[in-house]
Amino acid sequence: MLLGVAVVAILGAGAWYWTSRKADGAESAYRTTTVERGDIRVAISATGTLSAISTVTVGSQISGQVTDVLVDYNSEVKKGEVLARIDPSTYEAQIEQGNAQIANAQASLKQAQATLANAELDYTRKADLGTQKLVAQSDVDLARAARDQARAQVNAAQASIRQQTASTQTTRVNLDRTVIRSPVDGVVLTRSIEPGQTVAASLQAPELFTIAEDLSKMKIELAVDEADIGQVKVGQAVSFTVDAFADRQFRGEVQQVRLSATTTSNVVTYPVVVSVDNSDGTLLPGLTVNAEIEVSKRDDILKISNAALRYKPTGEEANATAAAQAPQGGQNRGSGVSDDLVRVAGTLQLKPEQQSAFDAALAALRERQAARAAQAQQRGGASMFGGPGGGPRSGGNSSSGGGAMQAQIRQRMAERMQQDFAPFRATLDEQQRQRWDGELRTLLGAKRAPVYKLVNGKPDMVQVRVGASDGTSTEVSGAVKEGDVVVVGERAKE
Template structure:
């Protein structure tokens, strides 16, 4: 009895082993996932990032040195042209005006004195001229009077020069006093303030920036960096859309207004600055925000659209057929040449449940579709996008040693 049980157990084990070998060596069933070719619109875009800024910003500095005594505006303050926005301590400037005023008055007095001296010398010269004609005085006395007259003329001109010089100094002192009150050069909004009360500012060769005023925040721009490979596709007046992190669910509109020719090289990467103008009537956008911009470089309507994954599909088995689907009226040899001209672009369709290569030529593309420009496909055809099952059976057999993974 025991012998019989042992024989039955051995037979069961043998059958189980044979079944396991057959199971592991069986060829898995191959299936293909397909996608339909549709007709629609394709919008090709170039993506780039940049920062928002006001179209016109003015950096306000100071033309005189001194200590900030008063501040009349702060961040986000709206200002008018000519409005006082800060004041530098005017004490030294007032003293300079007083000194220049005194020098000017003194020069005017000297000028008046020189005029009196000249008039006296002129009268003396006229009188000595008559006396010389009558023989009362000598020629020497007349020469002395003439020399005094010429000296008086020179003295008057020197006094006039002194008056002009001191008048200029007075004007400069008054101008410096006027510059001690810093005024807004434009209408706008203060977006930056770099000083506080009590801070000393120095006007030198490079004027310090105290305030930055945006002239009109309802009109803004984005300076985006476009890669050199895409810059040839950017044209003026192209439409652009962008998003900002502050409003991730809202898409804003813009338009390309400038393409700058100067290259920007960063770590051996060459980019070009493209300026996109933006309407900010609702004032949602603020200077400095990072914008993710998509510039529309091409739009085609009513074209055949291929799913991008179809071009990346390659059969895993060797049974895939060579190109058999011909273009209208084209022999197979010509079709093969067409594949070579198209740099090997092809997709696969199912024929007798086997993938068959179809040469194609593509046009513009985006993330969701690629234009089918040439090829023997039409709307509604199914192209292969994925293979399930199949592959190298030996790999499957070798990789199935343990359900827990490879043994140590």
């Protein structure tokens, strides 16, 4: 009796060992990873240059010799502060000459006024005598002409005074311009003159100083590639480094996406302006910046290694997997789109009548999916929406024709969804409707890809919806959950 029990125990242990070895051998044939929950940050890299938000070039509107330069590089200046002086002697002499001309014009005016007074008296006397026929009419006419001429002389003298005054005022303005003042509060970045240097402003104003208005706030002008510019929006966070402070990371924010594209060696880039807080004065104008624009950040989502999305079974495993994925008994594997719709509806806080309308539309959708799967089984292949859950297939070899076909499939799916769920949508309020429309657009526009879960030592294909990717991991949703083991490759057979 004891011998029989021992034999049975030995046989059982052997069977368990053999089964375990077989399962371990099957699992060890694949390289795997697990579906994890975590965060994904998607960023665009670009380079640019730091500069002041406002940089003012100070020039000279007049010519002359520089007598004094009162500021130097890095000098902090206030608005109206004197920066330099140009020799004013020429303009002072012109003012003296102008004053003399004004005095001469004023003397001419008094003389003309006296002549006018005499001419008016003479005309008045002769006009009275003319009415009495005591003088000839020609004498009256001559007296009138002399009076008018005297009035014109007075007007000419007055105009001469105004002209000389205006000319002198112009000279005074130029005299004031011999003192170069700062137009803003800021810091002197460059100085282009030295005392004794002659400034010539005949054709254009020479540049004397460059002043950065406020270095506590700076900007970066990044050159972003045309392939990435569509993802950049105002308000996105930017992190950047500069070689001068390699151990520090700085922050900024996208302020403007400019439309003025630049083409260099057939590469098109767009300028993106980033605002930077430089309250501590660490950053300097002109530094080269290596920046990353955070275009998307997904927190607490399911993600898998990108290698899992690239894996495709080979050889006998490919045939076995294809046979296992064939529709069975009219059943569509996975839930895909319909489950996603249930998830979206769950966020809308539906009322009972709204929930009833949704359930009716969802039942019609699932019934059509089941019918399509049955037709695919009869044809011995997959339906047009043969991916699990009714989503278009993705992965594998793609071409421009395949991409166009998938776009057409998505378009037809969108139209059909809108028709099927139109009665349900009509029951929603404005806020719910906007939420539903946005989620539906995201759902239908999302890409789908096959992932191979390891089930009982064998790869089992499921379709997942893929989202943001940081180049290493990709956001997924659908027929996977946290902790699922997925295949990323096959081990070499010994």
